């Protein structure tokens with residue numbers, strides 16, 4: 001059955017989020033710090049808040065307005081705007097993301113083995129381009145630590161929105177053993193997730209993006225499905241692709257993913273193409289996110305929707321800052337959207353701003 005939303009969504013305003021008082025004061029201070037230092041402080045505050053409060057949303061909250069509800073992959077999403085992978089790699093602050101209004105949260109990328117990621121500096125701001133460049137390299141505490149944390153969240157019944165767990169390959173695992181590596185994470189985490197993501201599109205793990213071939217997609221999805229299909233209720237699995245694939249290759253990978261049992265795709269990850277930026281990228285390398293990735297990620301989303309037809313679930317990710325950006329992704333064929341970089345520039349009020357200015361029209 002095709003995923004359903006109760007109505008079509010349009011934008012009442014294309015304005016960027018107005019900075020709230022606290023964010024208006026905090027942002028200049030954080031932006032004066034090194035990007036990763038600022039990220040660390042913000043995440044520590046978010047984690048502390050999440051520990052202290054249940055993070056429960058009042059039933060009347062805007063983020064849960066019935067008109068925003070999306071049913072997809074057998075899950076009920078209170079609204080279509082989710083947190084993209086990479087911000088909360090170790091699931092440290094899920095209650096806060098819910099509180100900010102996100103309709104779903106994707107944690108990770110988590111790898112089977114814990115790993116420190118690449119040496120710093122590895123996160124850069126390009127404010128003039130409303131963009132970030134990162135070469136984090138999947139710094140995370142590993143699948144076992146993630147399992148402990150998610151078990152605690154489940155036991156305390158703190159999750160009120162669907163939770164995705166994004167899986168990647170451990171750096172030390174050779175590409176030939178990638179399937180076993182993803183399988184190990186799936187065995188530990190599938191049961192604790194509402195959906196799983198096979199991430200083969202981050203540019204910062206050597207050789208990872210070379211897994212974006214039909215044969216590898218098939219092998220990796222089957223590996224993740226192994227433990228997942230043994231659950232009494234197997235979780236939907238999505239594949240996340242890069243915007244740098246040629247159109248035909250992206251479509252071939254998408255078709256292979258669906259043939260191997262994926263429920264859908266996430267389009268897209270960051271890009272390694274840095275052309276057309278106004279700021280200097282000297283000394284920077286990795287993946288570019290934010291405004292500059294919007295056009296290509298939306299184009300690829302539309303192409304994949306056209307190729308796959310209406311049934312598979314597509315999550316549109318890349319360069320969402322305004323309500324109009326959300327609408328453009330939905331019109332290009334997304335059932336749901338995600339953002340990361342928009343939150344860094346727009347601040348914690350962004351999701352509520354997006355939802356306040358989105359209008360749902362009955363179909």
Ligand SMILES: Cc1cc2nc3c(=O)[nH]c(=O)nc-3n(C[C@H](O)[C@H](O)[C@H](O)COP(=O)(O)O)c2cc1C
Nearest residue numbers: 084085086109134268269289290318319339340341
């Ligand atoms: C600092 C940073 C780290 C990221 N880490 C991950 C990651 O671990 N796994 C992943 O699938 N995507 C990761 N992403 C990509 C985002 O999930 C998203 O696909 C991409 O940034 C495009 O969306 P945006 O323009 O809204 O940021 C990361 C992005 C940024 C900026």
